[in-house]
Amino acid sequence: MLVLSFPPRLIQEPVTNNLIRQFDLQVNILRARVKPRERGRMVVELQGSKESLEQGLAYLDEHGVEVDPMVQEMRHYDERCVDCTACTAVCPTDALTVDPVSRELIFEPSHCIICESCIPACSYEAIESQF
Secondary structure (H helix, E strand, C coil), X not given: CEEEEECHHHCCCCHHHHHHXXXXXXXXXXXXXXXXXXXXXXXXXXXXXXXXXXXHHHHHHHCCCEEEEXXXXXXXXXXXXXXXXXXXXXXXXXXXXXXXXXXXXXXXXHHCCCXXXXXXXXXXXXXXXXX
16 A cells, blocks of 8 residues: 655546556555645555566656555554444444454454545544554
């Protein structure tokens, strides 16, 4: 996973489309915040051949797009959690589920795409995003 940061001048440009068409990359956008006249940020997964990935990353660099590895993680604090399961309703990947026997919340970090939908759903502040 990568974090792409776009300067304001590139917000209206088809950068993602060019990665797909020119470099034959698969682009999975996990999260994006793009506003006119502001810096844009996207969390993406890029897939393709090693050569295509290198060319695509060089293209981004040439156009002033900052590329950083995703170093963010979600943390679940068992001691704060009351197992209300409100977060499970908004989790799109089943990273947050309920054990059918114990009725306790289970957090599976490997399924999490860091969409942060669970954070406002948790009234007990048992889930945080950390960089």
